[in-house]
Structures are given as structure tokens and as C-alpha cells.
Amino acid sequence: MSETTTTVRSIGDSTDTGASDVQQMSMQQALNRALDEVLAENPKTVIFGEDCGRLGGVFRITDGLQAKHGEERVFDTPLAESGILGMSVGLAMAGFHPIPEVQFDGFAYPAINQIVCQIARMNYRSRGTLPMPITLRVPSFGGIRAPEHHGESLEALFAHVPGLKVVSPSNPHDAYHLLKYAATRPDPVIFMEPKSRYWQKGPVDVAHAAHGQATHDAGVDDGGSLTGARVVRDGRHLTLVAWGAMVSRCLQVAELAAEDGIDVEVLDLRWLKPIDAEALARSVGKTRRAVVVHEAPLTSGLGAEVAQLITQSCFETLKAPVERITGFDVPYPSGDLEDEYIPNIDRILFGIQRVLEYRRG
Amino acid sequence: MTTEPALAAVDDDAAPLTHHQLRELYTLMAAVRHLDTSAVAWQRQGIIPGYAPELGQEAAQVGSGYAVDRTRDFVFPTYREMGVARAMGVDMVGYMSTHKATWHGGMYNPLESRFAPIQAVVAGSVLHAVGWAHGQTLSGAPDMGVAMTYFGDGASSQGDVHEAMNFAAVMNAPVIFFIQNNGWAISVPTDRQVAGGSVAARAAGYGIPSLQIDGNDVVAVYEATRSAFAHCRAGNGPVVIEAMTYRRGPHSTADDPGRYRTLEEERLDAGGDPLERFKQRLLAEGVADEAFFAAAQRAAEEEEEAIRAGIADLGPRPGSEMFSLVFQEPTPALQSQATAWREESEHV
Structure with a gap:
């Protein structure tokens, strides 16, 4: 209530909106x-x-x-x-x-x-x-x-x-x-x-779509464009790609990874169609490693589309295959098993580890 | 047969049809009959790849379409309402272009025609009519526009028809549900399709007044539709009309009715030809003479020739329209697909 x-x-209150309020x-x-x-x-x-x-x-x-x-x-x-x-x-x-x-x-x-x-x-x-x-x-x-x-x-x-x-x-x-x-x-x-x-x-800054406290480099889309993805955390070693509720979870993961010296970038895709392919290329072109995280089941999930877009733009520089941490190919389970289904911090960290440890040949 | 609740009594605009109007109705029916049978021939001749004939439903379609006020009403057809389109003055080359495989929805402008794009999903547009009609209520204009949605006995089995009637009744939406019960849904007869034998009878359950009418009597169809429009326009909510008719032809040019009904059954079940029946009535009442009917036939033939020429002149649409008409604001991915298509198709 x-x-x-x-x-x-x-x-x-909606009528007394001031600039940068x-x-x-x-x-x-x-x-x-x-x-x-x-x-x-x-x-x-x-x-x-x-x-x-x-x-x-x-x-x-x-x-x-x-x-x-x-x-x-x-x-x-x-x-x-x-x-x-x-x-x-x-x-x-x-x-x-x-x-x-x-x-x-x-x-x-x-x-x-x-x-x-x-x-x-x-x-x-x-x-x-x-x-x-x-x-x-x-x-x-x-x-x-x-x-x-x-x-x-x-x-x-x-x-x-x-x-x-x-x-x-x-x-x-x-x-x-x-x-x-x-x-x-x-x-x-x-x-x-x-x-x-x-x-x-x-x-919430109702007057400005751009996120005022953006911390990343100038030139990176800070969300001022409402049609694209947004870098919500800058990083050098690996990009976590997520949307919806998985973004905050990925930010938690990034903080934990930082304790081990792993600098994770988190890209909030925001638009799932059209996907901001340029933002993916920009981020993974820099980090050279990517993990896609979504709640939906794995098979034919949007992670596959994201992985393909990354491969298309970053194939030459990718250090490892794009990893997908997702829900399973099962009907969404009852609440008691929900935490086993939705990608949790441990599963995402394992995914990051697999990508970082990947060696060619 | 009228089931409770009844239509609100309306006497405005309820004058009997003039002789001129009766002759106009016949002229329209003759044009529709000739175009319809010609379209089947076009398919056999390879001019169009397919067609869904409305043979036998001319009275139901022309009579109802004739009652539409094109300045404010809007019609939501399926894929078998050629006669309605013609009665409403839709550009018939644009209409027939859907059967030429030029563009699914047809090349006519639906907003200007007051005739929604041709709809291949049975019952797909019934809910659209309810939404459009509710929009008239929200706009609050006096003497508001009325939506009329067409569907058949087969489509009446779709859940969307239930949702549409229920929504319309709850919201008191100005919409006419015009059912052509033509006896057949491809190969399945009405008695295997419609429990209780009547779609109109269901209306009572929603508190919607309904009319079950002789769909082969063009004057009866027109008068029922006109009274339904008046009922809706006055703010009394929706009406259901079930026009009992008969699909005298195949479901489509790909169908073979011989697999599910005999010629003798067709002859017995179809009853009198609505066009011939109307002709005899006009003769008996002295409204028209043989010279008029001959002239109507000539006009129908000239019209068909012009439409056939228009259809023959229709080239394929530019392939770029596959891409450019998906969105109002195309996505980058779609634009790059369009670019790749153009480059690769030009270099072949």
C-alpha cells in the first residue's frame, strides 16, 4: 500500500520537472x-x-x-x-x-x-x-x-x-x-x-536521456542515444552482454571479478531488436572476450544472435569463442528451483573463467 | 428471424429503395458476378495464380456493401469480399492485385477506400473492427462511423470471434458483425462447424441484437444492414447479422468440391440463384426490362475487360519494397540486408 x-x-510531481532534475x-x-x-x-x-x-x-x-x-x-x-x-x-x-x-x-x-x-x-x-x-x-x-x-x-x-x-x-x-x-x-x-x-x-534524470554519471571514455555511447546499447561499466578484459534484470547481476559479477584483478565491461544491450551491432563491435573489439547472459533458454536464444554478431565483427581479434550463460532448455521452473535456472553469479563467473582460460589449438 | 434483444427502432433513412437504387444494385451484382466468374477463368488461363470465388454470395455482399457510408464507416474484409469491395467503389485492379500475387493486402489504399487490407487469417480482422469502432466512441463525434466486419461460418469457430463479440458488447462499440453463412468452410459443412446451427443465435448470449436473414435476397440484405448501421450510429452498440447464403463455387481455384459434395447436393442446397432471382423480381415489379439487363451485362463485360487489362499491366513490385515497407523507421539490419540484396541481385 x-x-x-x-x-x-x-x-x-510530474509538472514541476526542472532541468537536470x-x-x-x-x-x-x-x-x-x-x-x-x-x-x-x-x-x-x-x-x-x-x-x-x-x-x-x-x-x-x-x-x-x-x-x-x-x-x-x-x-x-x-x-x-x-x-x-x-x-x-x-x-x-x-x-x-x-x-x-x-x-x-x-x-x-x-x-x-x-x-x-x-x-x-x-x-x-x-x-x-x-x-x-x-x-x-x-x-x-x-x-x-x-x-x-x-x-x-x-x-x-x-x-x-x-x-x-x-x-x-x-x-x-x-x-x-x-x-x-x-x-x-x-x-x-x-x-x-x-x-x-x-x-x-x-x-532518474527526466530532463536528459544521457546517464550523467557515465564513467567511460568520451566517445563511447553513454545512453544519450535512445536507440542503442549502453556501456554500464567500463572494463578491459572481457565484455558481459546482458539486458533486463541480468544487467544488475552482471554488475555484481564484475565487482567480484575485479577482486581477482579481472576488469569486466558490462554492456546493457537495451534494444533486442534492432541489436546495436556497432556497440558490440566496439566493446568486444576492445576486450576481445565476451560472455552473453540471458534468462531465456539456451537453444535459439538471443545469445546466439549476439554471439554471431560479435564473431562477424571481431573474429580476427577474439581470444575465445563467445560464451553463453543462460537459462536451460526446460520450462521455466517453480520458485523453489528458480535460482538454479536463472544465471547466477557463480555460473557467470565460471563462464568468465572458461573464456579467460581458453587457449587455441 | 430476430432473436432478443432487438434492434433499436430506427426510422430515419428507412425509405424504400427507389427504382434507381434497385437497378443500381442489380448492375453491381451483375458486375460482380461477371468479374467473379471471369477471375476463375483468368486463373485457368494463367493470368492469376489463384482466386477465392464468391459465386452465389453476390446478394449478401452487394446488399451489405451498398449500405456503407464511405465518408465515415470502415469495412474489415476477409479474402472473399470482392462483391463488397466493388459495391463500395474500391479500385478493382488494386483489389484483384492480391490474386495476381502482386501484394498480399492488395494495391488499393485502405484508408481512402474505407476497406481494410485483404485478410487471409479467418477471423483475424474481427477484433480490428471492434478496436476501430471503439476508437469512434473515444473520438466522441456525433453520428459516428461504424465498423463492419465480414466473416463466415468457418471463422465463427475461432476464439477471436467470441472475444470480439464480448469486447464489443462490453464496450458498446458501434460494430456490425456480418456473417456470410455460405454452408461450407472448404470441405466442412455448417452442421459440422456451427453448434446449434446459427451464429446469430449466439449473439443473445452477449446481449447483442441479431438478425438472421435471407442472404440471397439483396433487398433484404440491404435493409437489414441499413437498420444495423442506424442502430450502431445512434450509440446502441453492436449488431450481428447472419446472412444465409451458399458458396456455389469451390473454396478457391485450388479446391475440388467433387471430393466432398455432389452436383445434385449443390443443386438442392444452393436454392435459387440470387442474381436471377433479383432479375425476375425487377421484371415482375416493372423496375427494369430486358434491355436494361442486357445493358448491365455489357457494362459488366466492359468493366471486366478494363480490370483484366489493368491486371495484365501490373508488373512485379520493386524488390526494394520487401524491405522498405516493413517499418516506418527501418532498422539498420534491415537496411543492410536491402543493400546486400540490391548489390547481389544486380551483379547476378
Whole structure:
């Protein structure tokens, strides 16, 4: 309940944003504020889904928005994901900018037909006359001891579909800016929110997309560009590539590795489609070693795509094959086994060790 | 047959069709009939690779399409609504281009035509109509636009139809669910497809008024659709219309109905030809004479020749459109694929 109170206050504060106004807020608050501002800035924006209205969403991401912007802008739908996404198509055709929510990752499956066959293809089918400016918010990934179908990682599935773009923020600042950016694009974006990170606080500079406390070399993308990856920790020996909730875990790993004299760079991919291939080339071109970390199962996971992009650009200088530390090729397990499934610090450290110890021949 | 709840009583714009309108309906049906049978011939002649005939559904399609107000309504078709497209004045070369394999959605402009891109997923666009219709409610304009979505007895088995009807009823969306129950979903007859035998009967469960009508009577179809539009436009929410008709041809030019129904069954089940039936009515009522029908046929033939010429003139689209029309803002990866494609295809 205290979280709800905090959120309502954050909406009220949204009007007194000053330049370089850095505030501490949780990702839930940052997302809520971004939606509040998008609603205020674009009268064609509509937010809807299961329990998004009066309740404010099961994760409270839309908390207070219906009360502030009205039941026509923020509304509850019947409990049917295909209906929510199919309706988004029609609203987009009528000139609206829908921001639907699928309550949990696994509930996107009943809507796959509408996402893949309709949302992703309507611009193409209509020869560009019917764009689909739909931002589909999906609370994603695991780590909260949830029931079955509440901990899925769907990025590879979505990224494989022509016509979709996919993004996942790892921290409150990026959550705020990337959501505002996605919600003003003319193409469909799957916005994957790391639900295990909703309540972690961090600095958010609402006035500047660039991260003010960036520590890396000048010339390296510091996140000012909202379309690319971001180096969140500079390092010389190896690049950890991650997104969503795995970024903070990789930062922990990097601190531990530093105690052993291993200088790890952490690259937050952010955009999973399109992937920032230049950022990968820049980082791994420097470190010459890479480990990709994701929660999704290994086989045909996005790590394979990342590894290929790195190989393509850095083959001549790579010191070792790109390692993938991922979930296993099993259905997402119950909470008791969750920590065995999600890449943990030890598994990532072992992966780093294998890459560092690799010798040719 | 009307099931409860009933359509709101509407008497505006409910005047009987004038003789001019009746003749116009016939002219449209004749054009559609001739274009439809010609398109099958085009396929046999190798002009187009495939076609989904609507033979026998002219009354259902022309009668409903004729009721659309193109200044504010929007139609969501499947892949068998050529007659609706023609009645609404869609560019027919652009429409037929989908069957030429030029572009999946057709080359016509859906926004200007008020006719969504051709849809190959059965029931795929039914929910789009609900979303578009709800958009009219949100826009709050008086005398709002109405969405009309077409689907068949086969598509009525899809879960999206349930979700669409439920959403529409809950949100009181101005949408007409226009079902052409043509007896067949490729090879599966309605009695193996629709439990209870009627899609319209399901509407009562959603609190949606429904009309089950003779889909082979073009005037009955027009009048039912017109009253449904008036009901929706006045803010009374959705309507279901089930037009009972018969797919007199194959599912598509690749289909062989001889494998699942006999000619005798076709003759018995199809009933009277809707075009001939309307002709006899116009003759009996003195609305038109043989000279009119001959002129309508000539006009249909001239129209078909022009469309066939237009289709023949359609070259393949530039391959660059494969890439450029995926996104409004193309990704770097897609742009580099387009560049590689161009370089490699030019150097072959």
C-alpha cells in the first residue's frame, strides 16, 4: 500500500520537472511517470489491459492514471489477450497510439496470432498506409517466485518476427526514457519490463536521456542515444552482454571479478531488436572476450544472435569463442528451483573463467 | 428471424429503395458476378495464380456493401469480399492485385477506400473492427462511423470471434458483425462447424441484437444492414447479422468440391440463384426490362475487360519494397540486408 501512495505522489510531481532534475525513483515509478507524461503530451494515446484502470495494474505501473486522465484514456478490458491486441490494431488504424499491457509474459501466448500475423504485418500489408504505433508493455522474465507462465523470457520469439521491435530497460532511468521514446514511435515495440527490478530505486534524470554519471571514455555511447546499447561499466578484459534484470547481476559479477584483478565491461544491450551491432563491435573489439547472459533458454536464444554478431565483427581479434550463460532448455521452473535456472553469479563467473582460460589449438 | 434483444427502432433513412437504387444494385451484382466468374477463368488461363470465388454470395455482399457510408464507416474484409469491395467503389485492379500475387493486402489504399487490407487469417480482422469502432466512441463525434466486419461460418469457430463479440458488447462499440453463412468452410459443412446451427443465435448470449436473414435476397440484405448501421450510429452498440447464403463455387481455384459434395447436393442446397432471382423480381415489379439487363451485362463485360487489362499491366513490385515497407523507421539490419540484396541481385 505504501508503494501505491508513493506512486500517486510521483504523478502529482510530474509538472514541476526542472532541468537536470535527478530524482531517486523505482522502475515502477519511472514507468508510471513516463506513461503519465505520454498521456498528457499525446491526446491519441490510450492505455488498456487487464486491471490497468481502476486497480492501476497488478504491478501498479498504471496506478493513478485513470483517475487523472479519465476512463476513456486508461481502461480495463475483458480478460482476453487476443482481444486486447486485436483491438489495438483497430485503434491504431483509427489513428490512436495504443499502449496495451499483457499482464504477464506468459499471457502473450494467447495473443501471438494478433501480434505476429496482424500487428507486425499491418504496415507491410497496407504498404505503409496503416502504421501500427503500438507499444506493448509486457512485465517479463523471472525472479519473483511467481506461478507458472509468470516468468517467461520471450525476446527471441518476438525478435524473430519481421515487423516488431523489442526493447528492455534494466534501470529506472532507462525505463523512463525508453518507454517515452517507444511510445512515440510509428512502429510496434514490445516493451519488456524486468518485473524483478520494478521496486529497485535509482537516479532518474527526466530532463536528459544521457546517464550523467557515465564513467567511460568520451566517445563511447553513454545512453544519450535512445536507440542503442549502453556501456554500464567500463572494463578491459572481457565484455558481459546482458539486458533486463541480468544487467544488475552482471554488475555484481564484475565487482567480484575485479577482486581477482579481472576488469569486466558490462554492456546493457537495451534494444533486442534492432541489436546495436556497432556497440558490440566496439566493446568486444576492445576486450576481445565476451560472455552473453540471458534468462531465456539456451537453444535459439538471443545469445546466439549476439554471439554471431560479435564473431562477424571481431573474429580476427577474439581470444575465445563467445560464451553463453543462460537459462536451460526446460520450462521455466517453480520458485523453489528458480535460482538454479536463472544465471547466477557463480555460473557467470565460471563462464568468465572458461573464456579467460581458453587457449587455441 | 430476430432473436432478443432487438434492434433499436430506427426510422430515419428507412425509405424504400427507389427504382434507381434497385437497378443500381442489380448492375453491381451483375458486375460482380461477371468479374467473379471471369477471375476463375483468368486463373485457368494463367493470368492469376489463384482466386477465392464468391459465386452465389453476390446478394449478401452487394446488399451489405451498398449500405456503407464511405465518408465515415470502415469495412474489415476477409479474402472473399470482392462483391463488397466493388459495391463500395474500391479500385478493382488494386483489389484483384492480391490474386495476381502482386501484394498480399492488395494495391488499393485502405484508408481512402474505407476497406481494410485483404485478410487471409479467418477471423483475424474481427477484433480490428471492434478496436476501430471503439476508437469512434473515444473520438466522441456525433453520428459516428461504424465498423463492419465480414466473416463466415468457418471463422465463427475461432476464439477471436467470441472475444470480439464480448469486447464489443462490453464496450458498446458501434460494430456490425456480418456473417456470410455460405454452408461450407472448404470441405466442412455448417452442421459440422456451427453448434446449434446459427451464429446469430449466439449473439443473445452477449446481449447483442441479431438478425438472421435471407442472404440471397439483396433487398433484404440491404435493409437489414441499413437498420444495423442506424442502430450502431445512434450509440446502441453492436449488431450481428447472419446472412444465409451458399458458396456455389469451390473454396478457391485450388479446391475440388467433387471430393466432398455432389452436383445434385449443390443443386438442392444452393436454392435459387440470387442474381436471377433479383432479375425476375425487377421484371415482375416493372423496375427494369430486358434491355436494361442486357445493358448491365455489357457494362459488366466492359468493366471486366478494363480490370483484366489493368491486371495484365501490373508488373512485379520493386524488390526494394520487401524491405522498405516493413517499418516506418527501418532498422539498420534491415537496411543492410536491402543493400546486400540490391548489390547481389544486380551483379547476378
